[in-house]
Amino acid sequence: MTLLTAEQYEESLRRLNLVVYQFGRRVENVVDDPMIRPSMKAVAKTYELAHVPEHEAIMTATSHITGEKINRFTHIHQNVDDLVNKSKMGRLLGRETGCCFQRCVGMDALNALSIVTYAIDEKHATSYNERFLKYLEYVQQHDLTCDGAMTDTKGVRSLPPSQQPDPDAYLHVVRETEDGIVVRGAKAHQTGAVNSHEVIVMPTMTMRKGDKAYAVSFALPSDTKGIVYIVGRQSCDTRKLEDGMLDRGNIVYGGHEALVVFDDVLVPWDRVFMYGEYDFTGLLVESFAAYHRQSYACKVGVGDVLIGAAQTAAEYNGVEKASHIKDKIVEMNHLNETLYCGCIACASQGQVMAGGTYLVDVLLANVHKHNVTRFPYEIARIAQDIAGGLMVTLPSEQDLRSPETAEWIKKYYKTREDIPTEARMRVLRLIENLTLGAAAVGYLTESMHGAGSPQAQRVMISRRINMTEKQQAAKRLCGIDH
Numbered sequence: 196m197t198l199l200t201a202e203q204y205e206e207s208l209r210r211l212n213l214v215v216y217q218f219g220r221r222v223e224n225v226v227d228d229p230m231i232r233p234s235m236k237a238v239a240k241t242y243e244l245a246h247v248p249e250h251e252a253i254m255t256a257t258s259h260i261t262g263e264k265i266n267r268f269t270h271i272h273q274n275v276d277d278l279v280n281k282s283k284m285g286r287l288l289g290r291e292t293g294c295c296f297q298r299c300v301g302m303d304a305l306n307a308l309s310i311v312t313y314a315i316d317e318k319h320a321t322s323y324n325e326r327f328l329k330y331l332e333y334v335q336q337h338d339l340t341c342d343g344a345m346t347d348t349k350g351v352r353s354l355p356p357s358q359q360p361d362p363d364a365y366l367h368v369v370r371e372t373e374d375g376i377v378v379r380g381a382k383a384h385q386t387g388a389v390n391s392h393e394v395i396v397m398p399t400m401t402m403r404k405g406d407k408a409y410a411v412s413f414a415l416p417s418d419t420k421g422i423v424y425i426v427g428r429q430s431c432d433t434r435k436l437e438d439g440m441l442d443r444g445n446i447v448y449g450g451h452e453a454l455v456v457f458d459d460v461l462v463p464w465d466r467v468f469m470y471g472e473y474d475f476t477g478l479l480v481e482s483f484a485a486y487h488r489q490s491y492a493c494k495v496g497v498g499d500v501l502i503g504a505a506q507t508a509a510e511y512n513g514v515e516k517a518s519h520i521k522d523k524i525v526e527m528n529h530l531n532e533t534l535y536c537g538c539i540a541c542a543s544q545g546q547v548m549a550g551g552t553y554l555v556d557v558l559l560a561n562v563h564k565h566n567v568t569r570f571p572y573e574i575a576r577i578a579q580d581i582a583g584g585l586m587v588t589l590p591s592e593q594d595l596r597s598p599e600t601a602e603w604i605k606k607y608y609k610t611r612e613d614i615p616t617e618a619r620m621r622v623l624r625l626i627e628n629l630t631l632g633a634a635a636v637g638y639l640t641e642s643m644h645g646a647g648s649p650q651a652q653r654v655m656i657s658r659r660i661n662m663t664e665k666q667q668a669a670k671r672l673c674g675i676d677h
């Protein structure tokens with residue numbers, strides 16, 4: 196069993212032959228591409244911390260298949276402790292990287308498939324679970340990073356897959372061969388796609404009988420023939436191409452998303468985990484979504500960074516003792532720790548499913564993610580309040596280095612005598628990065644839409660709430676007896 200180091204992970208990516216496009220050009224060397232490399236470094240952190248004794252208990256687990264030590268990102272949760280450690284791992288990595296570290300989608304897809312392949316076999320006497328376990332062992336053996344690919348491009352939102360003007364708006368099976376199935380379509384917004392060894396595909400929503408060809412789940416090596424990646428833009432992304440590091444805000448890490456096109460791709464039978472069982476698409480989507488909504492523990496870790504930056508900016512400005520500033524910092528912490536409560540609560544109330552996999556409490560996971568669609572925005576608003584306007588009007592690093600302008604910048608943006616102007620600039624750039632720049636993709640918009648837009652959680656909350664129990668309690672207490 197392998198527990199890859201960060202360096203081995205990077206080397207393993209060099210062996211892949213991905214077809215990646217960015218800015219209208221093919222990217223031949225993905226690993227060293229200046230736009231993509233910060234996101235690779237963020238995933239590499241998930242490998243690095245597994246070797247740090249202090250973090251070992253959170254970052255590693257014991258495989259239920261082989262009994263060996265594995266990276267938690269390839270683990271199938273076996274008890275409540277596993278689920279709680281997963282939430283702690285998300286916060287830790289969010290704080291370490293200050294961005295999306297990408298590896299959770301694959302972990303959540305593996306756990307959802309562990310539940311669903313077992314359930315399909317129970318009903319249809321298929322052998323998907325056996326296939327899945329073989330695949331899982333391969334993933335654990337090689338400590339792989341998997342892209343969890345659920346979101347279709349979806350065309351006209353009000354129409355089901357089979358009635359779309361373009362039948363490829365949802366990924367589907369176009370034909371069957373002796374060797375496997377051939378699939379066509381695309382998955383949008385794929386987090387960490389070009390840093391992944393594998394791509395695990397799942398349907399995007401509950402399918403009906405007429406959409407059987409769309410009820411498909413499988414896994415493929417990320418460099419399989421016919422898979423094409425088009426990397427998405429992020430706000431302020433080209434700062435990564437500029438000289439100097441200061442204006443990036445986060446000088447090491449970042450994230451990326453991509454459109455992943457499946458252009459008539461052959462999936463061998465032993466990699467197919469669902470094929471036509473539309474009656475299990477709902478369970479797959481709900482289980483994956485619940486796990487992934489729990490995974491938004493990552494935002495708590497990124498929140499830690501933003502709160503730390505806001506406090507630092509306040510100290511640099513000499514306002515940290517002002518009562519309204521202290522109160523705002525408390526408010527940021529209150530919101531952030533409330534998010535932490537949510538991801539710990541849904542984990543600690545997790546339950547075993549048929550087959551032995553532990554699933555988070557679905558209602559609480561949805562409540563947690565719903566809070567995530569709101570609280571980071573409020574935390575970001577307060578951070579911008581404390582940072583002041585300079586966060587968006589600051590001259591560039593080049594101006595700080597230029598002999599013609601450096602002295603003016605250093606003089607006029609100086610605050611406390613003991614704080615170099617450059618330090619003040621750095622912390623403001625970090626706040627900008629997290630609330631308006633490249634990392635805001637992960638901290639804000641991904642908080643809104645990733646793992647499902649707010650309405651998706653409201654639907655799940657309304658389904659899972661026990662209203663009868665509430666009404667009975669109310670009626671009992673006020674003497675209504677029918």
Ligand SMILES: Cc1cc2nc3c(=O)[nH]c(=O)nc-3n(C[C@H](O)[C@H](O)[C@H](O)COP(=O)(O)OP(=O)(O)OC[C@H]3O[C@@H](n4cnc5c(N)ncnc54)[C@H](O)[C@@H]3O)c2cc1C
Pocket residue numbers: 300343344345346348349352353382383384385386387452636637640641644645646647648649650651
């Ligand atoms: C940064 C980022 C990273 C992501 N990473 C991944 C990933 O790794 N893997 C993955 O599979 N997905 C990923 N996602 C996708 C995410 O799950 C989707 O963005 C989310 O499900 C919303 O889908 P959409 O973006 O197509 O928005 P849309 O579907 O266009 O939704 C926009 C609005 O329309 C509403 N709406 C949509 N359909 C309907 C309807 N039928 N009726 C009424 N209202 C409707 C929504 O509620 C929302 O308010 C990521 C998203 C982001 C932003």
Ligand code: SF4
Pocket residue numbers: 294295296297298299300386487490491492493494637641645
């Ligand atoms: S948004 Fe968070 S949960 Fe999703 S992949 Fe990124 S770090 Fe993981």
